[in-house]
Amino acid sequence: MTRELTCIGCPMGCALTVEVENNEAVSVTGNTCKIGENYARTEISAPVRAVTTTALTAEGIPVPVKTVGSVPKDKIFEVVAHIKRTTVTLPVKVGDIILDNAADTGVAVAATASMDN
Numbered sequence: 275m276t277r278e279l280t281c282i283g284c285p286m287g288c289a290l291t292v293e294v295e296n297n298e299a300v301s302v303t304g305n306t307c308k309i310g311e312n313y314a315r316t317e318i319s320a321p322v323r324a325v326t327t328t329a330l331t332a333e334g335i336p337v338p339v340k341t342v343g344s345v346p347k348d349k350i351f352e353v354v355a356h357i358k359r360t361t362v363t364l365p366v367k368v369g370d371i372i373l374d375n376a377a378d379t380g381v382a383v384a385a386t387a388s389m390d391n
């Protein structure tokens with residue numbers, strides 16, 4: 275089976291053609307660099323994504339946050355739900371960890387902006 279993907283590794287967005295057998299990429303073409311091949315192989319066998327969203331303070335002030343690394347694609351909604359249940363205490367600095375283990379993925383969540391109270 276053949277899958278067509280668009281690489282998300284950089285703004286070039288190379289069109290990838292992936293030959294798939296038994297849920298594994300056996301060949302990748304259309305990539306300009308190794309990142310595209312790695313992306314295609316992961317996307318076929320175990321897709322992952324970084325999650326960017328906001329967490330709230332007790333006063334309802336949104337604080338931009340992002341996972342420190344990627345989480346399995348099928349865990350994204352659980353990760354977002356866990357972040358939404360987490361209350362951030364101001365002040366925060368960029369890179370402050372607001373959650374150690376989002377939805378039991380082993381991936382932390384960090385603030386992506388500094389905010390004072």
Ligand code: SF4
Pocket residue numbers: 281282283284285286287288304305306307308309310311
């Ligand atoms: S294959 Fe490389 S050059 Fe092409 S979109 Fe992906 S990262 Fe960018």
